[in-house]
Amino acid sequence: MNLSDMLHSIQLSQNSNTVMELVGLNEKTKEHGLLLTPDEAKSLVISRNKVLCDHARVEMSIGVLKELIKVFSASAYMTQEHYIDTFNELQEIFYYLRNETEDKIGDIKLIQLMNDYYNGLCAGSIELLRSKMEEFAEDYRRNISLPCSIYKGDK
Numbered sequence: 001m002n003l004s005d006m007l008h009s010i011q012l013s014q015n016s017n018t019v020m021e022l023v024g025l026n027e028k029t030k031e032h033g034l035l036l037t038p039d040e041a042k043s044l045v046i047s048r049n050k051v052l053c054d055h056a057r058v059e060m061s062i063g064v065l066k067e068l069i070k071v072f073s074a075s076a077y078m079t080q081e082h083y084i085d086t087f088n089e090l091q092e093i094f095y096y097l098r099n100e101t102e103d104k105i106g107d108i109k110l111i112q113l114m115n116d117y118y119n120g121l122c123a124g125s126i127e128l129l130r131s132k133m134e135e136f137a138e139d140y141r142r143n144i145s146l147p148c149s150i151y152k153g154d155k
Contacts, residue, residue: 018045018062025066029073033080040084047088055095064094064107071115077124089126090114093133100137104144 022041029035036044048065052058068090072078078086097110105113114133122128 021062021066022069025069025073028070032073032078034073034078034083035080036083043084044087044091048091051088051091051095055099057095057098064111065091067107067111068094071111072118075115075119075124077119086126089130093126093130097133097137101140105140 019038019041022044023036023038026035044065045062048059048062065087068087072087072090093114094110097105097114098107101110113136114129117132118124118126118129122132
């Protein structure tokens with residue numbers, strides 16, 4: 001077995017463990033009528049990897065994706081029909097924010113901010129959430145240089 005085959009084999013093994021971790025979240029999400037099949041979980045992992053690449057980010061675990069699922073699956077706006085598409089978009093928005101805030105706001109706080117907007121002002125609209133998070137990022141960049149910024153030291 002050559003090096004390329006070994007690396008591919010390791011990646012497939014890691015992906016199958018990751019897929020099973022995500023499917024394991026069904027125990028929590030089924031109370032909201034939301035379930036992931038192994039193929040859907042694999043799709044989320046593939047999307048995550050693409051988003052990370054697109055945003056030039058490296059993540060060693062799927063903790064962010066798991067947290068997004070745990071938090072957003074409780075939303076009254078989340079439906080099985082749009083489950084995968086919504087989480088693919090949420091990952092995109094999250095990593096956009098991580099870059100735009102220069103990693104100065106913690107993961108949980110960013111996810112909670114997104115969730116607050118999604119369930120509040122955005123009423124479940126991903127398009128509106130994206131717009132509001134872009135506004136937030138612009139405000140953040142503008143205000144971070146202020147001496148008493150509320151965003152400083154938020155890790």
